[in-house]
Amino acid sequence: MNPYRATLQELEMFAAIAQHLSFRKAASERNITPSALSHAMRNFEERLGVRLLNRTTRKVALTEAGDRFLQRIQPALQDLAQAVDELNDWRSDPRGSLRISMPRSAEALFFQSLILPFMQRYPDITLEIDSNDTLLDIVAAGFDAGVRYGAVLAQDMVAVPFGIPMRALAVATPEFIARYGVPGTPAELLNFSCIERRFPSGRRYRWEFWQDGQKQEVAVNGSLVLDNNERILQAALAGAGIAFLHQGTVMEAIQRGDLVEILSDFTQVEEGFWLYYPSRKYLSTPLRYFIDWLKENR
Structure with a gap:
């Protein structure tokens, strides 16, 4: 018995x-x-x-x-x-660890405005940021959440906006513009030296513009191909060509007069970055507080 x-x-x-x-x-x-x-x-x-x-x-x-x-x-x-x-x-009183994978461009854009203030607000949370431009399986890699551009995700993922929406801008130095002029339309970029970006997959980024309500993608040409925004910005400041970067990356340089925006009539605010995480009923306390923090700071 x-x-x-x-x-x-x-x-x-x-x-x-x-x-x-x-x-x-x-x-x-x-x-x-x-x-x-x-x-x-x-x-x-x-x-x-x-x-x-x-x-x-x-x-x-x-x-x-x-x-x-x-x-x-x-x-x-x-x-x-x-x-x-x-x-x-x-x-x-939240504490614990939170692991997030995000592109280097997202970390550079929002480290000062979102990530550091979050850590100051919740000092007992240990936040681990993995800056990686490779699109990972965050569950298999052991991350609590990931950040990516655009909200098209797998069905078992939930997405919330990460940071503020912003425009991507075509920029060049005043010296470059004085020497080579500026394109009048996105298609004319093919006649200029542009600083290209290559993704980890090997695919080159096609610059996106808007004309008459329609998206227009341009496969630009150039003698310099880089894989991260920081190097692209440095190259643009050195006069290596026209660059295409998020406004948060280039705004200080524009305000200083080191870079000039071009083709401004052909850009618009994009949907921006999104934080995504597995859809589950119970979220860890650090992740729940981080999500609430993002919503508070939209």
């Missing part, structure tokens, strides 16, 4: 009665009627095959078995209660 396995609810019920030595007080604490508690306790004793309480019309007392049983279960119940309290503290 298999021994009876008591439930946590039954153990808590017995501990409450033993603490108060009163069915009425224990029932009030557990929000049930005294008669229901008495009936449940009697069923518990029958299933155990041991009497834990002595009852009279005036009082309740522990049997020797009940006293020994209480001494054994009380520390465990206290540990469980403390564990739940710690979990609630964790939820209200």
Whole structure:
């Protein structure tokens, strides 16, 4: 015959009665009627095959078995209660680790405006950023979330906007423009030296413009091909050609007069970067707080 396995609810019920030595007080604490508690306790004793309480019309007392049983279960119940309290503290005062994979361009754009302020707000969260332009399987790679450009994702992923939408701008130095002029339309870029970008897959980025409400992609030409925005910006500032970068990357250089925007009539605000994560009912506390942080700072 298999021994009876008591439930946590039954153990808590017995501990409450033993603490108060009163069915009425224990029932009030557990929000049930005294008669229901008495009936449940009697069923518990029958299933155990041991009497834990002595009852009279005036009082309740522990049997020797009940006293020994209480001494054994009380520390465990206290540990469980403390564990739940710690979990609630964790939820209200977030801590833990959060791993995010994102393109280097997203990190460069939003490190100062989003990531560092988040760390200052929640210093007990350990945030690990992997700057990688390769499109990873974040679940297989052990990341909590990823960042990518555009919101087209697998069906088992959820996406929220990451940072603010912004335009991608074609820029060049005043010296380059004085020497070579500027294209009047996106198609005329084919007559200029442009700084190209190659993705980790080997594909070269086609610059995207808008003309008469239609998207127009241009496969530009140039003698310099790079794989990250920081180097492209440095090359543009050196006068190596026309570059195509997000406004957050080039705005300071434009404001200083080091770069000049061209083809401004053919650009518009794009959907931008998105944070994506597996669709699941329960999110880790650090990820939940990071998502809320992104929504607050839109």
